[in-house]
Amino acid sequence: MAAVRVEEVLAAAEEQEAEKQRSITVEKELELEFDLGNLLALDRNPPAAAGLRGAGPRREALLRALARDNTQLLVARLWELPAERAGGAGGPLVARLPEPAFRLPREKPPPRPRPPTRWEQFARLKGIRRRKRTSLVWDEQAKEWRRRWGYRRAGGDPARAWLAEVPEGADPEEDQFARLRREKRERVARNELNRLRNLARAHRAGTAVPAAPLHPTGHQSREELGRVARVARVSTASLGRFQPRLPKEPAEPPSRSGGRKRRFEPLLGNLAAERSRQLELLRDMGSKKPVLDITRAVNKQLRQEEAEAAAAKGKKQSQRGKRGRRQQRAGRSSKKSGARRQQQQRPAGSSTGGGKRKKA
């Protein structure tokens, strides 16, 4: 009797093991092709055609089994990859994926190059090439390097020009200052018109033209520019995570609240959790024990120590008086020259030391 029962138990255990093995081993005619960089598994085995015809629960079950098997194989491959613990000893186990082999097709068609502007066409015709100009120009009057244009440009502020010569053949009664101003306004307007025309041409030709707020105009405020810069930074495939920062741009930590400063609990959140939190709060309030805020306590202690040190130093200084102050100043300067002297000595010392070593 006992023997039979033992046999039964063993048979049951063996069947359980087989079941477990069945669930993690998958038999396939053709091996799957894996592209682990894209977490991709390609199954070229022909499916059971008879079972897949027509909708129904059997088809669902077959498809589900197929998906499960293939996922099992993919996950088994993933577990074979070299893995490491991210973020220190307690962090999650992270597998190092290889480079993706499969090139995913583009979602949208590639952008077309923008059509050349009228100036670009003309320059190409005439063979004019861009000359790289220096940003700073020598200003003889100010005897220093000044910008070519902009704030404090070389050649003085054009708005403060106090002399405007009457050119030859011009009407002597005409106001030259007004003429200069008018001509500047006309130039600016013409440039703006041409820029908009180029933009319209690009738009008509089907090139990618950025949305209206992102067109650079001369009249954008600092906030607008900041916003546009942020949008441009985030407009990459990785949403700006690997975009190098400009020289003086501060590193922005990602704000979890996305621009909002205060975050509240969700309105209909977990009410049981809310209740337990409130009960705990009540318990804390009722326990009447002083809650020790360690940070505050430590800061208080530090401040106290600093105050004591400052007070002691102040007393010592006042005790020494003039003599003490003179000694202190001499002491400080000797410290500085001492450091310099040490630096000069060390290279000399090292060279002789090296020489000695060579001889030996």
Place this chain on the structure above:
Amino acid sequence: MRPLTEAETRAVFEKLGRYIGENIQLLVDRPDGTYCFRLHRDRVYYLSEKLLKVAVSIPRDNLVALGTCFGKFTKTQKFRLSVTALDFLAPYAKGFGVAAKSTQECRKVDPMAIVVFHQADVGEYVRNEDTLA
């Protein structure tokens, strides 16, 4: 409408505690349903979960009040308990009394004057003999 923050909850419970003492637990943790506090336009409302689920679908501008108003937060974030909370506080109150003097008088009165009358029935002294003195 939003749930109360930690600081706001603390303020409300402190105020309630002065009137009903430890029994705030009975308000928070009720056997006959889940009740909660919600803040709407600086007023604290006490309502059941069922009512909350219905109130969520009303736009903020159109929502006037919900459940029972317990009190409000003033401009300087102090919590003022309101008389509409009386129905919920009465069963657990620490005690009842009648004001002997008006508010203005109470301010000008000397330290030994009587300001509250505690009206008791005949047997109260006998019942609470041990705790009274």
